[in-house]
Amino acid sequence: MTEAQKNESLSLDRALIARFLEMMSAEVGSSPNTLMAYGSDLRLASEQIEKGLVQAESDDLLRLGEAWSRYARNTVARKSAALKHFYAFLVEEGFRSDDPSAALPQSGIARVLPKILTVEEVDRLFTVLDQRRCLDPSPATLRLIALVELLYGSGLRASELVSLPKQAFKRKQPFLILKGKGERERLVPVSDRATEAIAAWLIHVPAKSLWLFPSGKGHISRIRLYQLIKALAVEADLPRERVSPHVLRHAFATHLLEGGADLRVLQLLLGHADITTTQIYTHVDSRKLVELVNTRHPLVDVAVNPA
Known part of the structure; x- marks a missing residue:
């Protein structure tokens, strides 16, 4: 690997580590001490792996874990947790199609499932939006309605939503064509x-704007999107820590799966390269799965002939 390639990998790592820490702060609400420790662990690991964290393979992480043998158990657990969360972020955002972090030492920390909103709680968010549309049909209200409709109705990632080109939306086309990392395209239903909601908002978007949700010289930021969703949660009398853009995306997937949607279809809708990511992300109450088997299996209505 040339020096220029090493510098390029290090630069990419630093940029994505910064985005990861931004997400941890805005969405997860991690403390400053946690962010500082995670940032330090990730940057150090990036320097220790020749090809960098983003391009690292299982063998690279295995060697890295072996190098941690001199550290205390708590330190190893923290470092493993930092990298596992980072790789989950890379997969979720489409920067990697696989997660090599299984090669790291087991930290003993179970993966935290995304927070879940019930259908009734989501209804409360939309009730507030409907009330605001009647009382204050301002551009800010129309923009918020369009943002929430796409988060919960189409399951977009926060990064995908804020950076949507204006030309991606066509009134007579019931879907968006998104191009993610690796130039992979997918259809997203609208x-x-x-x-x-988008048509009502588009009236207020400048004709020369490249973005569906412009702000200043670019598009609305992820941080601003988080702030808007948190404020909506408070208005709907829901704990702000339980509602975020990612939680609405997860609600989209969970509620579809509870309604009988096929896991492979969800994989396509969510833009997951690996079905195992979808299985973890779309956590459903085990009772729903048992009910699905008992009502949908072809043998349900076949009488058992006793011997």
Whole structure:
């Protein structure tokens, strides 16, 4: 690996580590001490792996874990947790199609499942939006409605949503074509509700804007999106720590799966390269799975002939 390639890998790592820490701060609400420790662990690991964290393979992480043998158990657990969360972030955001972190020492920390909103709680968010549309149909209100419709109705990632090109939306086209990392394209459905919400918002978007949700010289930021969703949660009398753009994306997947959607279809809708990511992300109550088997299996209605 040339020196120029090493510098390029290090630069990419630093940029994505910064984005990861931004997400941990805005969405997860990690403390400054946790962010400082995670940032230090990730940057150090990036320097220790020749090809960098983003391009690292299982063998690279295995060697890195072996080098941690001189550290105390708590330190190893923290370092493993930092890298596992980072790789989960890379997969979720589409920067990697696989997660090599299984090669790291087991930290004893179970993966935390995304927070879940019930259908009733989501309804409360939309009730507030409907009330705001009646009382204050301002551009800010119309923009928020369009953002939430796409988060919950289409399951977009926060990064995908804020950076949507204006030309991606066409009134007579019931889907968006998104191009993620690795130049992978996927179709994202747009409901009639979302279509109407976007059309109402588009009236206020400058004709020369490249973005569907412009702000200043670019587009609305992820941080601003988080702030808007948190404020909406408070208005709907929901704990702000339980509601975020990612939680609404997870609600999209969970509620579809509870309604009988196929896991492979969800994989395509969510843009996951690996089905195992979808299985972890779309956590459903085990009772729902048992009920699905008992009602949908072809042998349900076949009488058992006793011997």
